[in-house]
Amino acid sequence: VNSKHTPYAGHLAIIGLGPGSRDLVVPRAIQMLVECDLVVGYRLYIEQIRDLVEGKEIHVSELTHEVERATLAVLHARAGRRVCVVSSGDAGIYGMAGLVLDILSQVQEETFGSPSATSAEKRPEPLVEIVPGISALNAVAALLGAPLMHDFAVISLSDLLTPWQTIAHRLSAAAAADFVVVLYNPTSRKRHWQLGEAQRLLLESRPATTPVGLVRNAYREGQQVWFTTLDHLLDDDVDMFTTIVIGNSCTRVQQGRMITPRGYERHVSQVHEVREGTKHDSV
């Protein structure tokens, strides 16, 4: 079977490569890469999986060309091909999944709505599969310790597509309701003041000593993991490759690990029972 010329609708897989290291890519994503005809992605992500897609058609583009990549992927999949859109992290968390689905529904509506559409254009929609991946929140939590054992809010500080007022409201609400807060996109070459403003808003309802964990280049070359407190958040060099976790009122940093307890405070006596060897089943 030459899948490149099947008369049936194609296959559109949207995958996330996780933080970067190959051993954090789920096998399902690898399978999609191996089985597809065509790979679409940002240059740096394609480099990460170049060995898996040798001989396949590859469309690379630059970081900001998301619409171009998504549209190409949709058009090729509608033409019957097996297409894989490559994202970093989890394609479903601030990733490419939304844009690809958006453009797919747009293109379909245009085609089906047009009286001049030929039957070839009215082909069935491609099979779409989004493969979940390890997002920055999963990766960074693992490297910091266990900060996400309780309710948390995930907020991007990028105001390129979102009014700052919306972001500010969310920061204040999350701080007041004692969520652990995960900050994506804290800063970039063009955005400098947002992290300071976020700090100011968080300090309105969180103590200055609130523990903060930071990870730069999680599971990549140059990985750095460090801790500070909310009042010292701006002392260190935070860049666009850094993800930040701000603790809730119970979070502590102990022996180099950030822990948000889940409420097992009464387990001390149980620990002793197990130690005495009287309280476990072995198989």
Add this chain to the structure above:
Amino acid sequence: VNSKHTPYAGHLAIIGLGPGSRDLVVPRAIQMLVECDLVVGYRLYIEQIRDLVEGKEIHVSELTHEVERATLAVLHARAGRRVCVVSSGDAGIYGMAGLVLDILSQVQEETFGSPSATSAEKRPEPLVEIVPGISALNAVAALLGAPLMHDFAVISLSDLLTPWQTIAHRLSAAAAADFVVVLYNPTSRKRHWQLGEAQRLLLESRPATTPVGLVRNAYREGQQVWFTTLDHLLDDDVDMFTTIVIGNSCTRVQQGRMITPRGYERHVSQVHEVREGTKHDSV
């Protein structure tokens, strides 16, 4: 080298198996299972990876015995063994990571603080590694479409270890600040009223027509994916294996997919440019 009797500190890996299907377990977690001497976990999770750990020492226990499992793992790792603690989802998101780290630090403080501690007891702490995994939020988002393209709050409705007042405050704050909301543990055999109360709180600042996506048994046998609106949240049978995503003010359900746009509203003309074939680089 017989790692079971090394004089050095052991290795303590805390892994998450994802939602259940093997092709969503990261290779790093598989490697930890293969390399360890001893596996500790809840019975059902151990069953999922039984083929990978044949011949190894296995400690299984029931669902509620988390403290017992964590303590056993810590004690064996401190005795120099390579231990793997098995969790579902991501061990770092409402998972076993926090409890294990908590007990580790407790046992260490007790040992080092005790004047009678022997030098054997004062051995160096084991190497601890938390391996990130696919949590329900990653899995459910992928199955629903792309609901997590914008800021979101993750809230567990279990009030076994958290006062309901804290949870209620978070629900209200998340709704008012227009977060997408992911609900873990919406109900259980013993907890029935929490989901209705959550609905009431969310409706205080969200329209009745707010889209809601539900997934039961994500990537497991009996998987079900369906959509409703906030006012009809209680019409369907939600159980403890269901995760719920409540959209923000921009989320829509279209052609069977839940999409929260990220703000690319002006991409229509770009789609046409790419269609004309004038706007892409191939490699």
